[in-house]
Amino acid sequence: MKAEKSILPGAGSLIGKKSGAAAERAAQIVFTACASFAILAVASITLYLVLSGTPAIFQVGLKEILFSTVWAPTAAQPRYGILYVILTSVVGTGLAILLGVPVGILTAVFLAEVADERVAAVVKPAVELLAGIPSVIYGLLGIYLLNPAMYRLERWLFRDSATHQFTGGANLLSAVIVLAIMILPTVINISETAIRAVPPSIKAASLALGGSRIQTIFKSILPAAKSGIVTAVVLGVGRAIGEAMAITLVSGSSVNAPLPFRSVRFLTTAIVSEMGYSSGTHRQMLFTIGLVLFVFIMVINLILTRVLKKGGQTP
Amino acid sequence: MEKSKLLVKDLNLYYGANRALKDVEMEIRDKAVTALIGPSGCGKSTFLKCINRMNDLVENVRIRGQVLLDGENIYDRRVDTTLLRKKVGMVFQQPNPFPMSIYDNVAYGPRLHGVKAKQELDSIVEEALKGAAIFEEVKDRLKKPALGLSGGQQQRLCIARALAVRPEVLLMDEPTSALDPISTSKVEELMEALKKSYTVVVVTHNMQQAARVSDDTAFFLLGAVVEFGPTAALFSRPRDKRTEDYITGRFG
Numbered sequence: 001m002k003a004e005k006s007i008l009p010g011a012g013s014l015i016g017k018k019s020g021a022a023a024e025r026a027a028q029i030v031f032t033a034c035a036s037f038a039i040l041a042v043a044s045i046t047l048y049l050v051l052s053g054t055p056a057i058f059q060v061g062l063k064e065i066l067f068s069t070v071w072a073p074t075a076a077q078p079r080y081g082i083l084y085v086i087l088t089s090v091v092g093t094g095l096a097i098l099l100g101v102p103v104g105i106l107t108a109v110f111l112a113e114v115a116d117e118r119v120a121a122v123v124k125p126a127v128e129l130l131a132g133i134p135s136v137i138y139g140l141l142g143i144y145l146l147n148p149a150m151y152r153l154e155r156w157l158f159r160d161s162a163t164h165q166f167t168g169g170a171n172l173l174s175a176v177i178v179l180a181i182m183i184l185p186t187v188i189n190i191s192e193t194a195i196r197a198v199p200p201s202i203k204a205a206s207l208a209l210g211g212s213r214i215q216t217i218f219k220s221i222l223p224a225a226k227s228g229i230v231t232a233v234v235l236g237v238g239r240a241i242g243e244a245m246a247i248t249l250v251s252g253s254s255v256n257a258p259l260p261f262r263s264v265r266f267l268t269t270a271i272v273s274e275m276g277y278s279s280g281t282h283r284q285m286l287f288t289i290g291l292v293l294f295v296f297i298m299v300i301n302l303i304l305t306r307v308l309k310k311g312g313q314t315p
Numbered sequence: 316m317e318k319s320k321l322l323v324k325d326l327n328l329y330y331g332a333n334r335a336l337k338d339v340e341m342e343i344r345d346k347a348v349t350a351l352i353g354p355s356g357c358g359k360s361t362f363l364k365c366i367n368r369m370n371d372l373v374e375n376v377r378i379r380g381q382v383l384l385d386g387e388n389i390y391d392r393r394v395d396t397t398l399l400r401k402k403v404g405m406v407f408q409q410p411n412p413f414p415m416s417i418y419d420n421v422a423y424g425p426r427l428h429g430v431k432a433k434q435e436l437d438s439i440v441e442e443a444l445k446g447a448a449i450f451e452e453v454k455d456r457l458k459k460p461a462l463g464l465s466g467g468q469q470q471r472l473c474i475a476r477a478l479a480v481r482p483e484v485l486l487m488d489e490p491t492s493a494l495d496p497i498s499t500s501k502v503e504e505l506m507e508a509l510k511k512s513y514t515v516v517v518v519t520h521n522m523q524q525a526a527r528v529s530d531d532t533a534f535f536l537l538g539a540v541v542e543f544g545p546t547a548a549l550f551s552r553p554r555d556k557r558t559e560d561y562i563t564g565r566f567g
């Protein structure tokens with residue numbers, strides 16, 4: 001009598017060699033280690049910033065730092081007010097977002113829904129290339145192209161002004177434009193992916209109800225892509241707030257109230273431009289600015305994800 | 316019931332070089348249910364989408380022939396497809412609610428067509444949901460996401476969404492193929508009720524369904540209509556051998 005030969009390995013019993021178990025455990029450990037590393041990094045950055053950023057607060061006083069507009073760290077009677085710097089970051093990034101986000105989303109719509117394949121095949125790689133350009137290059141181009149044009153505009157606008165301090169085109173407006181362009185690739189790429197991920201059946205449903213192409217885009221496709229677009233905006237905002245190199249070059253970098261044709265200094269550019277020569281309280285103040293920037297970004301991220309994401313979920 | 320709503324004349328459709336519809340002729344009666352049956356790939360969906368011109372969206376598609384809606388050729392160059400699709404609603408094979416609330420799904424069409432007043436929208440939404448026999452199930456959660464409904468409910472919501480623009484013709488492409496038997500019988504009952512006010516054209520691969528719900532049936536094969544006529548006659552005394560083979564299940 002011949003035993004039936006089974007094609008199943010280890011047939012007749014469920015007990016195998018469990019060869020996968022060790023790999024499973026190893027993978028688990030690797031994943032946990034990576035996750036812990038990320039948490040450790042965030043925790044230590046926070047700790048380090050708080051430790052290094054607080055001494056100046058005790059020396060100078062929180063009120064003076066946050067509400068004084070005078071920044072004169074190297075004066076005989078040094079002053080460390082960063083109100084204008086904070087406001088410049090708020091206003092500058094805010095305007096860049098207002099400019100860059102709508103343009104970015106509309107470009108994404110164009111790429112995903114409107115442009116025919118041949119046009120998209122040219123524009124899309126160009127946008128991706130834009131994302132890979134180092135920020136300092138944006139700054140150089142800003143100096144080369146934007147600032148001269150801005151200077152001409154400035155001379156024309158203020159031709160009769162006796163009080164205007166000419167910036168040579170290195171002003172808030174230039175910084176806003178550079179920032180807006182810099183966040184475009186992020187906003188475009190992520191929004192486009194989100195728009196393309198909307199199932200075609202959604203579009204078909206809208207068209208079949210008698211929706212026009214434009215109505216379909218704005219009333220069904222974009223709402224369906226909302227959570228991805230929110231992510232795009234959040235990342236774009238993050239890039240704008242954190243940017244230093246490019247705007248150092250085009251914003252003139254003197255501390256002023258954030259008005260379009262004034263030279264201004266952002267939180268980031270303040271740190272970058274002074275770290276090299278600062279010492280003592282001045283140096284500690286730069287760490288405090290870092291702490292302020294950190295808090296600023298945290299708060300913005302929280303607000304954006306809370307508010308926008310809530311709006312993104314259907315009630 | 317004898318009046319014809321749609322008259323299809325010598326309709327041919329090509330996807331590139333592939334001729335998907337061949338000389339289709341059909342007279343679809345007003346306020347009746349017309350079923351389209353046939354093996355898969357024979358052109359039922361293609362034919363259905365000719366009636367609301369959803370095929371216009373497909374690249375490289377060529378259409379020859381006429382589809383007259385109340386005597387008007389919908390392939391006339393001057394026809395506005397958005398107005399056509401307002402008159403000819405469609406329900407798809409897979410329920411495809413928008414990722415919005417139940418209310419917003421149903422109000423979507425009316426809003427597209429300019430209805431803004433809250434009260435008017437409210438009453439349209441209620442009427443449409445009642446028309447699709449789903450109002451009782453959802454009336455307490457109109458603001459909840461439509462995607463939280465079961466598949467059968469989603470499909471009836473899609474029917475309500477189509478009804479809300481007050482169409483005259485309702486096209487349904489295998490509307491029950493993704494549903495469980497109970498939901499299926501609900502949608503079938505609904506079709507019975509709908510034909511009082513609408514002209515319904517339904518694609519189905521389920522012969523019993525065609526026999527149960529339709530007044531007329533067209534049997535498609537390889538893009539051509541093999542046989543078309545009153546459902547009772549077509550099922551009891553098919554004239555064509557191929558129809559007989561298909562409805563008796565002898566067809567591959």
Ligand SMILES: Nc1ncnc2c1ncn2[C@@H]1O[C@H](COP(=O)(O)OP(=O)(O)O)[C@@H](O)[C@H]1O
Pocket residue numbers: 330333335353354355356357358359360361362373
């Ligand atoms: N968008 C399309 N592009 C090219 N060919 C298509 C397209 N849609 C359907 N076809 C072809 O047309 C024929 C009929 O398809 P369809 O109308 O979907 O059949 P049915 O609904 O009866 O299953 C098939 O051969 C199919 O491959």
Ligand SMILES: [Mg+2]
Pocket residue numbers: 359360361488518
């Ligand atoms: Mg089909």
